[in-house]
Amino acid sequence: MLDVRGLRKIYGGHGREVEALRDLTFTLDPGELVCLVGPSGCGKTTLLKCVAGLLAPTSGEVLLDGSPVTGPRPGMAVVFQEYSRSLFPWMRVRDNVELPLRQKKSLGRQRRHALVEDALEAVGLTASAGAYPWQLSGGMQQRVAIARALAYEPEVLLMDEPFAAVDAQTRAGLEDLVRKLWQERGMTILFVTHDIDEAVYLGQRVLTLSASPTVVQDELKITLPHERDQLESRADARFAELRTHVYAQIRAAGTRPAPTA
Amino acid sequence: MTPPPSATRPGAAALGLAGLLGLLLTVEVLPRSGVVSADYLPPTSRIVRALAVELNDRAFWRALGDTLTGWALGLAIAVVAGVVAGVLIGSVPFLRAATASTIEFLRPIPSVALIPLAVLLFGTGLGSTLLLVVYAAFWQVLVQVLYGIQDVDPVTRDTARSYNLGTWARVRHVLWPTALPYVMTGVRLAASVALILAITAELVIGSPGLGSRIAVAQTSQAVPEMYALIMIAGLLGLLINLAARTVERRALFWHQSVRGEAVL
Known part of the structure; x- marks a missing residue:
């Protein structure tokens, strides 16, 4: 499913190299x-x-279903630690969750809305769909970020x-x-x-x-x-x-x- | 929503009003007591009377309309041009590097230094006013937009990238909202500068508007009328700033500086 092979990352610049990752290999099964x-x-x-x-990476590779990333x-979807910076404060919760789906052209409007509703329900935030992220508590904001990732169907x-x-x-x-x-x-x-x-x-x-x-x-x-x-x-x-x-x-x-x- | 601190204390507003009344009173007393000649500074009561006469004069309203037209048209052109150029230059590193020194060279040129050029090109028409207004206001907007474009949060950027947002979606949903607070500051500054330049152009070049009316009042020794018109110009500046701040607050309701305490 997800293969990480010999991953190595060296940050360069300013005449100084920092080896952050030396050699990482692991696999995740489906x-x-x-x-x-x-x-x-x-x-x-x-x-x-x-x-x-x-x-x-500096060397090594990441494979998703056998093809290099x-x-x-x-x-793939990512949930970041900094939820307040990862969510867009200028958009309502519903729009935050929907935005990535708009990029998937194959999804129709109805399917998109169904995915958003389903994801918000899964994290228990149906009632907050119309709120702005900054009107919610930290835990709720991270739920929104999780809902956004879920709706993306990674x-x-x-x-x-x-x-x-x-x-x-x-x-x-x-x-x-x-x-x-x-x-x-x-x-x-x-x-x-x-x-x-x-x-x-x-x-x-x-x-x-x-x-x-x-x-x-x-x-x-x-x-x-x-x-x-x-x-x-x-x-x-x-x-x-x-x-x-x-x-x-x-x-x-x-x-x-x-x-x- | 917490109102701004100055509005929470009624004392501050009263104090501000008292200061204004004090100024009006001083202007009333100084010429009457003979400290200043009434030829140069007529007492407040006479200025107010002249103001009332102005307000009943259709020529005054036409002049006000001319000034506002030059201001609004110039500001609109400057904002649109500044935003488009700013987004373009700011999001293309090559353009940014190529234009940085040119912008730094052109920006400090005072708009009034272009008066001779404006007269050569457009004579005493609206075009002259527009040239000066646009030149002065454009840089205010452009520079703010350039700052704003640079301010995209790294986590926000990573989020947009990880969800494969396309170029248009990134400009529309990430870049633009991030730059908006800067754009609003730029527009507010530009609105004030545009008024200054509109009136300067009319005053110096003589294109129709409040400025040329002030000049006419001055040359015909109508000193109270001149002060009345200056007061109008000041009030105009005040109103423009107030309006700009209101628009800013509406547009940035989601921004930290406006939204205040989170509502749960």
Whole structure:
């Protein structure tokens, strides 16, 4: 489905080169929900931008359904961390969700409206369709951004620390929303976060990244039951084991210099 | 929506009004007490009487109409040209680099320095006024649009790119709304500058309008009438600024500077 092979990114300029990503290789199967977790400053956002086709890697490649990603693709949608800057304040919620669909010429007006209504209903914002994003709370704004991505009907949904800027309770609700939408719609999700608990709670697999220059430090299958619950799952002894494992990997990644390629 | 701070305090408005009354009173007292000759500064009461006479004169209204025509036409041309040129230059890096020094050279040329050229080209007609007004107002708009185009938020840009928005959609839904606050500032500044230049052109060149009427009043020793006309010009400037601010607030209702506290 989504193949990342030998991805490397070096930022140049001003006579100084910074190797952000060294060598990243991983694969997402169709319909998989994978979380990427890593220490801050490890190039998570760089990685996600490369996968989304927003940034050209120095070497290596990203394949979506076997064909290389060289620019943004209609099969992918991105949910950014900075929802207030990603949504357009001059447009109502409904228009924000609809705008990307207007670019898909094959969609008729009715189909477009149906997709918008359906996406807003899925995130529980039907009543706010006529509001402006800045009239909504942070959590609701991020729901609008998620609805926009859903309406776009992507095969792969890329989420870049989407809940880092909302409070803990809102965050729990949004995490459950992501699980629910994933189960209902069966799309592939790559979820980037710096929060270990969030990664373990959400994912089927957790990829741990090393500190920069970044490599995949560890891969962990999450053996929690398919149905997750904020209280039960987090109280599960296995949850504690898994998060301890990821935590240890991150700590190891932070202290030990990454192996040279 | 929180109203601007000055409107929340009724005291501030009263104080402003008191200052204005104080000015009018001073102008009344100075010539009457003989400190200033009434030949140069007639008392307020006489200016107001002259003003009343002006307001009943059809020639005055024609002059006002001429001034407003020159102002509005010139401003409209400058805004359209400034926005089109700004969007074009601002979104094409090559054009931007190629025109930057030329713009910096042309922009500081005072419009009034073009008066001889305007007279050569258009004589004393509306064309002269338009040339000066457009030249002065155009740069105000152009420079603001150029700033505005540069101000697109990186996350907004990435969002537009990730959803494959086409060129037109990006200009229409991303670039233009981002630049709009700047455009509005440019238009507001241009509106004030355009009035100054419209009246200057009439005053110096003699093209019909309030400016030439002021000149006529001055040369025929009608000093109270001259002050009355100057007052009208000032009021006009005030009204234009107020109108521009209202339009700005309406158009930018979504902008942080206007929307105030979020309503939940």
